[in-house]
Amino acid sequence: MTMRGFRRFQHIAQVLTVLVVLVDAVLLATGIITAGQALSLFAVLEIPLTGAVATAFVMVIVVRMRRGDGFRTAVGQALGQSPFLPVIRAEIRGYRALWRAIRGRDCGVEPGAVVFHARRGTLALPVAFAIATAVEIGVLHLLLPWVWLRVTLALVSIWSLITLFGYLSVHRTHPHYLTGTSLVLRQSGAVVAVIDCATIESLSLRSRFSETAPTVVEGRLFLPSADGTTVDLTLTSPVTATLPALVPARRKIARVDHISLYVDEPERLLAASRTAARPVARPESASADTSG
Numbered sequence: 001m002t003m004r005g006f007r008r009f010q011h012i013a014q015v016l017t018v019l020v021v022l023v024d025a026v027l028l029a030t031g032i033i034t035a036g037q038a039l040s041l042f043a044v045l046e047i048p049l050t051g052a053v054a055t056a057f058v059m060v061i062v063v064r065m066r067r068g069d070g071f072r073t074a075v076g077q078a079l080g081q082s083p084f085l086p087v088i089r090a091e092i093r094g095y096r097a098l099w100r101a102i103r104g105r106d107c108g109v110e111p112g113a114v115v116f117h118a119r120r121g122t123l124a125l126p127v128a129f130a131i132a133t134a135v136e137i138g139v140l141h142l143l144l145p146w147v148w149l150r151v152t153l154a155l156v157s158i159w160s161l162i163t164l165f166g167y168l169s170v171h172r173t174h175p176h177y178l179t180g181t182s183l184v185l186r187q188s189g190a191v192v193a194v195i196d197c198a199t200i201e202s203l204s205l206r207s208r209f210s211e212t213a214p215t216v217v218e219g220r221l222f223l224p225s226a227d228g229t230t231v232d233l234t235l236t237s238p239v240t241a242t243l244p245a246l247v248p249a250r251r252k253i254a255r256v257d258h259i260s261l262y263v264d265e266p267e268r269l270l271a272a273s274r275t276a277a278r279p280v281a282r283p284e285s286a287s288a289d290t291s292g
Contacts, residue, residue: 013052020045029149086246093189094166101169107189113177114272116263121226122172126164133157176263178272183233185261187214187223190244193256199236203273206232208260214243220258229260231269 020042028038064074100107109115137154144150170189177184183195192214209228211217221241222229238255245251263269 013049013056017049017053020049029152090246091163091166094163094170097169097173097189098162098166100173105173106175107173108186109175109177110179110184113179113184115175115177116265116269116272117172117175118223118225118262118264119172120264122168126168129164130161133161176261178269183273185221185223185241185259188244190242192223192243193221193239193241193259195233195235195239195259197273199239200233200273201236202232202234203270204232205230205266205270206260208232211260216241216243216252216254216256219254219256220260221254221256223259223261225262227262229262230266231261231263233259233261235259 024038024041027033027041028035033041061071061074065071097107106115137157140153141150144153171187174186174189176186178197181197183197183200185192185195207228207230208222208224211222211224212226212228213222213224215222219238235257238257241254241256241259243252243254
């Protein structure tokens with residue numbers, strides 16, 4: 001079996017393992033099967049699937065070591081092939097970012113750099129969702145007669161809120177920043193582009209509302225908020241922009257020479273750019289451009 005075959009087998013086995021646990025739990029919770037039947041179903045299906053996952057894991061390690069990888073490298077490669085690894089990493093990153101946000105700290109900013117946040121308006125939807133979730137928990141507490149189900153749904157709702165605010169915190173604790181020589185643009189905790197200040201031909205205030213999600217359109221990188229963008233940059237030479245994604249294969253990479261981004265204090269970015277290495281700041285009156 002080829003390495004691609006090992007990987008495919010490992011993915012399928014892990015997905016089936018999780019599905020069996022979920023189906024078993026749902027059938028037990030809804031009373032379709034008894035606890036004894038659930039245990040039997042788990043033993044009949046889950047134990048063989050777990051063995052298949054373990055076998056695939058060992059096989060990948062063996063193949064990697066035969067190709068010259070060390071044991072630690074081979075184990076890391078085997079773990080990295082799990083279809084759930086990106087989700088787990090994103091979950092852990094969210095918890096860490098939430099802890100930083102509670103303490104009011106940014107992440108990954110170089111010493112002495114000038115920070116530019118894009119936080120304004122980002123809390124409106126999560127707060128509304130939190131209020132709706134609190135109401136939902138209260139309603140379910142009154143309607144559901146089973147204590148265990150009420151507690152379970154309440155815990156799931158609280159966990160979903162923590163996950164949501166963790167995801168939001170990743171963005172809020174990873175702002176754009178300007179060093180003496182470079183402007184670093186970030187999105188969802190990842191560096192999108194590093195721009196040499198010497199390549200900034202112009203930087204101007206301009207409101208654009210055509211894009212409300214990160215994207216690249218005809219050589220222009222958009223890093224907006226829900227209200228669009230507030231700053232336009234024109235570069236003398238293209239730079240590589242990488243838009244992050246939960247699944248690495250879905251990351252978008254493009255060459256761009258125009259950038260539109262949102263920052264809470266665009267005038268401050270204009271002022272700071274004047275002290276960097278040869279940017280040409282061209283203030284303009286803020287104008288609305290709905291054409292994109």
